[in-house]
Amino acid sequence: MLKDSKFHARLNTRIQNSSTQVLDGMLEGAAKLKSVLRIITNLITLKCDLKWILTFVKALSIPQQPLKMIHNILSKPTVRQQPWCQQILIDLVITVNAYFASEVSWNDDIDKEVGQLYLNAMTEYMSLVPKLLNVSSDEDLRLREQVILCSMYTCEAMERDKLKIGNQYFTHLAAKETDAIDAILACCKLEEARLKKLIELTDGNEDMAGERMDMLISLGVTTVAAMVNLPLTADDAVDGRRKIGHYLGDKMACKGNEKQTDEFFMLLRHPLFCTNVLKIMYACCQVSTTLCSYISNQVQHMDSLMGILMGKVEIQDMEVNSVIEMILHIYSTIVIQLQTMPTAITDAASVMISIFLESTIASHTAAAALVFSQMIYCGLTVEVQPEEMLQACLAVFTDLQQICVRCPFDYGVLDGLLLLLCEMLAQTEGPVAQMYIETGIWGTLWHRVAQALQVINLETDTPIHDIDQDGENVVGFNPPDWTLVSPQGLMAVLQMAVTVFTKETNQCIPNLAVPDSIILLTIVHLLHKDFLSSVYNGFHCDGPQLTADMILEVTQLCCFPFAVDIAEELLHQVQQCLFNASLLPRLIFCCTKYLKNEQLEIPINLMLRLVLGSQQFLKQFCKCVKEQKTVSLLTQCTQSTSSTVVSDVVSICSHLVRMSPQHAPFVKSVFHGSKGDYDPLSKLIKHNSATVRSRACSLVGNLMKHNSHMYGVLKQREKLLNGLIAGLKDEDPNVRKGSSYAIGNAAYHNGDLYVKLKPCIPLLVELLRDPVSKTKANAASACGNLGAHSNVLCLELKKQKIIPRLLDLACHDQNQGVQVNAILALRTLSQQDELKKEMMNQKAVDKLNAISVATTPRPLSRSSKSQSLLINSFHSNNGSSSVVYSHCSKLVKMLQGKG
Known part of the structure; x- marks a missing residue:
């Protein structure tokens, strides 16, 4: 058919x-x-x-x-x-x-055209509802019954969410069909004239007529509830339902509607209507501050809520849990909306806390926790023992099967508990962090968070499942369950984690050294590109800030192993786990995609620690350079207003080029500037931060460590070379050290820069007296390099009395590294006849022979061997002396013409 x-x-x-x-x-x-x-x-x-x-x-x-x-x-x-x-x-x-x-x-498989026809039919029907509900011949209200039923079925169809038109439907109702909403709402009250007619139609049977009227009121209330109530599992119609709730909430709180509103909310005291009226109140309060204010100021309505909570209204057994949950959430909603504690809720605080501490039903405890956390936020002072608080929280973390009602304002079920734990950690004196760990709540909390976020097992690429249940494995990323833990709750966890890591560092860091640690996997998951995308795009205007905040908190946690003294083996294990978890590539992606310049300080510093700490991180970083837009990120960082960010980026680049010349092209691309004139590098060498200046000088030095390719740049860019020369007389010792290293390398490979380096000589002579041994050693090497390739600078070197200064260092400096560098410099300079002659005039051989005698290695006597344990440092000192002796002997032979 x-x-x-x-x-x-x-x-x-x-x-x-x-x-x-x-x-x-x-x-x-x-x-x-x-x-x-x-x-x-x-x-x-x-x-x-x-x-x-x-x-x-x-x-x-x-x-x-x-x-x-x-x-x-x-x-x-x-x-x-x-x-x-x-x-x-x-x-x-x-x-x-x-x-x-x-x-x-x-x-599930419906064409768009069919869906559009269905939507058009619903909206057309709802436009007829106001007239259908007021047909004069409908004395027995059978038409009303069918009209409201049909309206309710449209809502139920949208709740099934098969057609994906729910949001359009409810949005249309809120914008165009408010008369239909009003008409259905008007059917939710006792009409004396209608009741009287029903009594007549039932031959005076008042009970039967009353039941009929109650049934119709219940039908109307149920339909309005279906329009505004948000299901436990989110669907596409949330925004549309909220718009209807906003319309209804403001309408009920509007001046002139007080009588009808009060009559409607008095239905809370009727068992037949209670649950659905609560749904309407709850949904409307979430989107209407005016309704929250109205209800909180009406003693009768607040009394109704408390009466239901205390069991004064007979609720069906199967609805008791959801009703209690809903009332607790209504309290939370009112406090959150008004940002203050109404008197009625203040008076009920002890009841809320008792439910939190004593309820054996997890959903009630979780809902009470959210109220409790909001009360504390509004300044309520409550004394609860940490042990009791932790016990209540632990009970919820291990039992989440009974949740019936969606939390207000997109809070997660666990958010109240997490906010309380975070608050307790911040305010309570004593070893609370230690207590978190010892009671087991710390580990259980992370398991629940991992479950909510669908954290991926890095080996199997499947989500980590509920600690109590097995689930069907789904490979790859899965969107987080924000109904369990919202972004706000997650931020509370991360802030808590930073505090616990700070107070119990030695107990926490090992969690980052185990590959399958739930804390490690969760932290790394938070930097997963798909997870970050879901946060960034899923929360409208709050998304970008939430994303950045999460990245920064995670970065701070990952910095802990590098910020404290821990065993070398443990540090190695942490590094290996972070490497295997691809922390560095994810961190680079985060910095490139989501963070602003002013937010880069901690992430870039962590990046530096990773690259400096391990060769494998260095290789991983170089791989990322090719795959991601790392050059633009680092270039951008060199222009940051944060000197810490600038110096850390310079250090990363300096380390790269120091380790291998193959990284030089990349490093140069970071600093060559838009015109290719290396102006950014020139500016860094003259930066107002001494740390930046010193590291920039070292970077230039490392660019010249392996070859002379950078010499041409220094020849053409006088600003850059002049900056290095100026660094030799900088007031900061680290700048002088870095600059002397760079100048030495500028003369190491060939003599192309000798003429331009001539002004350095008197400054290098001064540095031979520098209080920092490494700077003296660098200056000595630089002096030697200035005479290594030609005699162009011999006259100036002689004029500045380089030879006697170097001899003095070689003979008398207390640091053997400085001695060795001075001797090596003299050996290099002795290749130039003029300078060799100057050495002879300075009686260099005699002076050097005196050093040779003083540093000649001697065998241990029998007695000294027996006491060798008393002089632990002998062998190391003797080894250093041997080096000085060896170089000294070679120089003497060269001067004597025997070398």
Whole structure:
């Protein structure tokens, strides 16, 4: 029949003929239309292949024809006066409802066109609702019943979310069909005139009439609740429902509506209506501050809520848990919306805390925790023993099977507990962090967070599942379950973690040294590109800030192993785990994609620690350079207003080029500037931060460590070379050290820069007296290099008395590294005849021979061997002396013409 086109044609003919008769006021037409509508209704509601239903409704223009017929009947006063009008309207509404409840709204595979037709039908029907609910002939309210039922079924169809049009539907109702909402809401109150008529119709049976009226009120309340109530599992219609809730909330709190609003909320005290009225109150309060204010100022309504909580209203057993949860969430919502504690809630604080501490139902404890946390935020002072608090929290973390109600404002179920734990850690004196670890709540908390975030096991690429249950493995990233832990709750966990890591560092760092540690896996997961994308794009205007905050907290946690003294082996294990978890590539991605310049300080510092700490991180970093836009990131960092960021980036680049010349092109690309003139590097060498200046000088030195490719740049860019020369007389010792190292390398490979380096010589002579041994050693090497390739600077070197200064260092300096460098410099300079002659004039051989005698290694005597344990440093000192002796001997032979 559903596929029979001839049958369809006969039905169409009958519908057309009977409809015409109905509109002409003919009883015969009404009878015929009634029978054909019943056939259609029965066929539409069959459980069968969807395409047959779609073929049938399209052939008969369902529900367009019934909707049009309803509209025509309501527009004709003569038809409305017919005694059979009520029944034909009921039959038409039932037919429309049959379409809404058909397979169309139950099927996952629906075309957009079908969905649009369904949406159009719902909106057209709702436009008729105000008139349908006020038909004068509807004395027994049977039409009202069917009209409200049909309205409710549209909401239930949207809750199934198969058609993906729920948000459009509810948004349309809030914007265009508020008359329908008002009309249904008006049916949620006792109407004396209607009740009196029902009593007459039931032959004076007041109980039967009362039950009928209660049932209709309940139906109206249920329908309004279905429009605004947010299901536990989020769907696409959340925003639309909130818009309806906002409209209703503001309407009920509007001046002039107090009587109707108070009557409506007094239904809370009636067992039949209580649950759905709570749903409406809860949903509307979340989006209407004015309603929160109104309710909090009405003692009768606050008393109703407390009365329900204390068991004064008989609630069905299966609804008790959700009702208590809802009331606790209403309290939270009022406090959050008003940002203050209404007197009624302050008076009820002890009850909230008792529920939190004593309830054996996890959902109640979790809901009470959110109220409790908001009370504390508003300044309520409560004394609760940490042990009791932890015990209550632990009970919830290990039992999350009973949650019935969605938390307010997109909070997660665990958020209240996490906020409380975070607050307790911050305010309570004593070893609370240690208590967290010892009671087991610390580990259990991380397991629950990992479960909520769908943290991935790095080896299997599958989510870590509930600690109590096994689940079906789904490979790859899965979106987080924000209903369990919201971003705000996650931030509380991270802030808590930083505090616990700070107070119990030695107990926490080992968690980062175990590959399958739940804390390590969760922390690294927070930097997963898909996770960050879900936060950034999933929370409107708050997304970017949330993303950045999470990255910074995670980065801070990862810095702990490098910020404290820990065993070398443990540090190595941490490094290996962080390497295997791809922390560095993820960190680079975060810095490039999500962080602003002013947020880069901690991440870049961690990047530096990783690159400096291990060769494998260095290779990983270089790989990332090719795969990500790292050059632009580092270039951007060199222009940062934070000297810490600048110096850390310079250090990373300096380390890269020091380790291998193959990294030089990349490093140069970071600093060569938009014009290729290395102006950024020149500016860094003259930076107002001494740390930046010193590291920039060292960077230039390292760029010249392996070859002379940088010499051409220094030849052409006088600003850069002049900056290095100026660094030799900088007031900061580290700048002088870095600059002397760079100048030495500028003369190491060849003599191309000798002429330009001539002004350095008097400054290097001064540095031979520098209090920092490394600077003296660098200066000595630089002096030697200035005479290594030609005699161009010999006259100046002689004039500045380099030879006697170096001899003095070689003979008398207390640091053997300085001695060795001075001797090596003299050996290099001795290749130039003029300078060799100067050495002879300075009696260099005699002076050096005196050093040789003083530093000649001597074998241990028997007695000294027996006491060797008393002089632990002998061997190291003797080794250093041997080096000095060896170089000294070679120089003497060269001067004597024997080398």
